[in-house]
Amino acid sequence: MTSSRRWLYTLIIFSGSFLLFLVQPMVARMALPQLGGAPNVWNSAMLVYQALLLAGYAYAHWIGRFALIKQGLIHLAVLGLGALTLPVALADIAPPQAGYEALWVPWLFLLTVGPAFFAVSAQAPLIQRWYAAHPDAGDPYSLYAASNLGSFAGLIAYPLLAEPLLPLGAQSLYWAIGYGGVLLLVAAAVASRRGIAAPAHKTASHAAADVAPDGKTIALWLALSAVPSGLMLSTTSFLTTDIMAMPLLWVIPLGLYLLSFTIAFARNRALAQVLVVLAPIILLIDGGLAMFAAGRANLLAAIISVVLLFVTAVALHSRLYTLRPDPAHLTRFYLVMAAGGALGGLFTALVAPLVFDWTWEHPLLILAAAALVPLDVWKRLLGRLSIAPNTLRIALIVGIFVLFNAALLIYQRTEAVRVLGAAEGAMLLVLLTAAIAMMVRRWSYVAMTFALLVGLGGLANLQTSFEGARERSYFGIYSVQEQADGDVLLMHGTTIHGIQRSGADALEPTAYFGRESGVGLALENAGSVVGSQARIGVVGLGIGTLACYRQPGQDWTFFELDPEVLRYSERGDFTFMSSCAPNADIVVGDARLELQALPANSFEVLVIDAFSSDAIPLHLLTAEALAVYDNVLTEDGVLLMHISNRYVRLEPVVARLAETSGFYAMQLSSEADMAHDLYSSNWIALSASRAPLDRLSTTGAWRLLAPPEGPVWTDDYASILPYLVWENFL
Structure with missing residues (x-):
């Protein structure tokens, strides 16, 4: 019997994911002459990639019914068909009609990179399943950390190496060569599993392999995947619209989102466990501060937003990891994960710009994360306080009411000057510290998160929405603001788009x-x-x-x-x-x-x-x-x-x-x-x-x-x- 060859399967997964996240910005760069640089272009591209990932995972789950050698031959054929569309070149289609960019952009990306992306995207669950089939293989789920590490490496390599050093034609050619290399590695993996007829048996650390996950578990998988995915895209929109429009800013949320998988699915659980404990505090505090900072462009606000995304994503993905099934159901697990990712992307990239006049999807996803983030440690710690249940319930309700009004007062005192003074800063620090006590119960924690989001800016933004003073299109969020001296401003996010003075x-x-x-x-x-x-x-x-x-x-x-x-x-x-x-x-x-x-x-x-x-x-x-x-x-x-x-x-x-x-x-x-x-x-x-x-x-x-x-x-x-x-x- 051959060895499990963990190194080979790790290399295949890493390489495939590296190619996937190298081609994403490459195709977006190809499309610039037709699309320009609006943040939603990247969100639309991500939606297509998530949909292709879902299709790839569905395919990986479907071919799991066949013997391993047949799976290998089918996948090599699919990779070969994808190779026929290389090198990657922008699809030649008619330009979009005004107002239909949200549909046209995904269609362009789908035609440009769809076949090759689909073929490679299936590999993370498929290769893990092949690895698990060997009797000496360990837990295959840790290989998913290599997948996301490869994704992160590909994402960073593009702006730092590929784009500055190579023209698009050379980028596409080298990507096609890399694709060929992955195809050869997959062929080696297929050869290494000759004579192994069935997937791995159940392991002692998981439920019985012949018991399929129930509907409640699958729904939880879906939610734990959808919320971080949507939060990643909403953080990108929130940063570029309401904090600061820095070049390459979209790389940071996506990179941290990918790293969150690497930590959450790693065999060494130490870092993941620390971040899981910290996540409820960071979500509560940074969520409130992020809402407070909306429209107040500064670097600290940007850091708060990305820390919130990263720690929350690690916590939710770690909970997902603890709910992983036996390897016999591995492809189903990843299929549901991909569906959740696509669902989060669909909501943020397609639904939200059509339904909301502001980046409301961001606080909504923060609130959804509050309903899902693990609270076990804090509930046990705070639960040691000997308080009768009815008394505790009343205290929590009163506390939420008092803290909400304190948050509202702080925001109103700083809204005009848009600067946090020493007194207001101290009040905000006390407020956020006191809010931690609400983690004793899930309902009070979610309610407190809602109260902070509403009090520290949500209510003011709701008023702007109700007044109809703000508009949202595919290319940005605009608001008309009248100053005390009568001047009228058009704001594009945090940027003044134009000023008309009053009078003569x-x-x-x-x-x-x-x-x-x-x-x-x-x-x-x-x-x-x-x-x-x-x-x-x-x-x-x-x-x-x-x-x-x-x-x-x-x-x-x-x-x-x-x-x-x-x-x-x-x-x-x-x-x-x-x-x-x-x-x-x-x-x-x-x-x-x-x-x-x-x-x-x-x-x-x-x-x-x-x-x-x-x-x-x-x-x-x-x-x-x-x-x-x-x-x-x-x-x-x-x-x-x-x-x-x-x-x-x-x-x-x-x-x-x-x-x-x-x-x-x-x-x-x-x-x-x-x-x-x-x-x-x-x-x-x-x-x-x-x-x-x-x-x-x-x-x-x-x-x-x-x-x-x-x-x-x-x-x-x-x-x-x-x-x-x-x-x-x-």
Whole structure:
């Protein structure tokens, strides 16, 4: 009899999972020219991957009815069919209609990577089952830790190694080679199980193998899988929408989610047990703090949110591990886990954006986690207090009521200034410490979690929802806020998307578009720079601030990706468009695709201001994108690019683009003037001809660009990693 060859099965599972989570961001990167950088794009991609994972696990469960050698041959055939679709290339389908992105994006990813992803995704449960079939094999469930460690390694390897070092074509080729290597490893595993006819028998540590799990157990598996999956995606949306829109931020929640499986399913239970004990406290405290921090962008709030996700996921997955069945039911267990993961993803990525006007899915999932997280240790510890049941019940109800009102008071005292003072901080610390006592009972713990979520911001957000002052689309969450001085703001998450002043200055350009900004100088002097009959295109409508630079004889066209943004101008929340450019053409859709469809020489000036908060739509900063802009501009036309960003240095990127494309370029930085609602901004002006830039340079303190750095960005290669401003992350 051959050995169990644990090393081989561990390597196969690790390698397959590494490939799965390497291809996920790779395909998302391929799709950037069509999708841009909205957070929901990644959530849609994750939904497809979870659905494919579910299909793969269902297939693994189905073929478990056959003899091991037949299972092996079937799976090798499936892997071979998946190989026929390689190297991975983006599916060629028509662009989405406005409003149907939530359906179109999953369809694109499914067609692009579906067959190969399906084939590899089946391997985690299938290979574990084959391993367990050997009489000398130990517990196969610990191999699942290797699966998630491989997933984490693949996820981190993409932004740190693959994207900075390799163009997309090479990434796809190397992935196909890795796929071939996994196929050979699977063939070796099949060969190692020749002569073994049946799966493993029941083990002493599990229930009898011939007793199938009951419906209650399966429902609990489903819930324990769905909540962490949904919480991972909701944390991503919550962070990018309500805390801070940092580049690559989506990697952190997903990476921690994967690591939670590695800890929860490890053979050494020490770390998992410690985190299980800490989880109820962290869930209660960090859940309340995360709600309190919503809309108050800072690094501490981001850390609180990811710690909450990680510890809660470890606790729920550890409980899942303790409920694992005998290896004879292993594939059923993983199938239900995959179904739970897909269910959580479906709720967060598809249902929530359609049903909610804010990231309500996040506090709802925190509340669901409170109903599931293990409380055994704390219930025993707090249960030592000798209090009569009726007295305890009354004390808990009164305590919840008092703490809820204390939470509400703290939030109301800090809502206007949005800063936590020393007194309020001390009150909050006492409040959260006292709330721990509620862990003595499950019902009081869930009720206390609910009270904190509502009191520390939930009630205020509910009021905003009921007032209809907030809208949610596939591309973001927007709210209109009126300031005490009458100014009206459009908020995109935590980012100010535009400001309209009140009174006589209502039509005065504000924010990044003031008269001393690069775009302000260019548009105000367009007549002398490019001619009095200029045709001007603007990519990114916002609240329409730039419309008030329109002059008689000019023809303006705006390009806006999100129909929801357009509606703010159409219904009169902001009046820049209706007052200054009521007859301007407005094109709804991805600007790059729409510009490609226009005839050559369509504009004398083209403004690119489509950056969503601090997210970078790379597809607007590539050589191919610049070629599109060049085509629609006249020979003496001017391209204006807004590059203001807290986290990424875009000037050397654009400098390289200009150098390789033969464009002249110069840059202007304007200072903030908060008394007039003006922000500091950086604009770059580019032209294929030197003459218009010479004329523009006389209007302000324009300077030459900093030296270019790195290779030119293309649709096939782009990486923000070398240009990150690391100190601004702190």
